[in-house]
Amino acid sequence: MDQTTRKIQPQKHIALVAHDHCKNSLMEWVNIHREKLQPHTLYATGTTGNLVQRATGLPVTAMLSGPMGGDQQVGALISEGKIDLLIFFWDPLNAVPHDPDVKALLRLATVWNIPVATNRATADFIIHSPLFDQQVEIQIPDYERYLQQRLK
Numbered sequence: 001m002d003q004t005t006r007k008i009q010p011q012k013h014i015a016l017v018a019h020d021h022c023k024n025s026l027m028e029w030v031n032i033h034r035e036k037l038q039p040h041t042l043y044a045t046g047t048t049g050n051l052v053q054r055a056t057g058l059p060v061t062a063m064l065s066g067p068m069g070g071d072q073q074v075g076a077l078i079s080e081g082k083i084d085l086l087i088f089f090w091d092p093l094n095a096v097p098h099d100p101d102v103k104a105l106l107r108l109a110t111v112w113n114i115p116v117a118t119n120r121a122t123a124d125f126i127i128h129s130p131l132f133d134q135q136v137e138i139q140i141p142d143y144e145r146y147l148q149q150r151l152k
């Protein structure tokens with residue numbers, strides 16, 4: 001796949017997602033890093049978003065709840081280049097009914113090469129990275145060229 005680049009702006013669009021047993025941990029993490037997260041635009045799946053907003057007062061654009069399609073909505077935003085960073089505390093110890101959606105979300109985050117934290121330690125590394133508040137250029141699939149080649 002040919003690659004092109006996309007600029008991630010200093011003010012980022014960040015998606016927050018947590019499975020039920022991980023929600024407290026995510027809310028605690030957001031509270032700890034409230035000041036750092038404040039200038040950025042937050043998105044989330046339904047329950048996570050409402051809980052984060054209630055617990056921290058930060059504005060969050062909430063999609064549908066995960067099992068009802070929220071993971072897919074976040075994945076669609078990633079495919080459209082509208083999400084720059086995914087913080088997804090997924091639960092490795094409990095099954096969820098929408099496991100294919102979880103996989104699809106993680107897959108699209110990898111396809112579009114955005115930074116992803118799937119646990120708290122990685123989220124800490126990302127938020128403490130000097131790149132967190134900077135403009136960053138990432139490599140992404142060159143979709144225009146991909147389409148042109150398929151239409152030849």
Ligand SMILES: O=C(CO)COP(=O)(O)O
Nearest residue numbers: 045046047048065066067
């Ligand atoms: O299920 C989720 C992610 O797979 C999260 O959904 P909620 O934020 O609605 O709980």
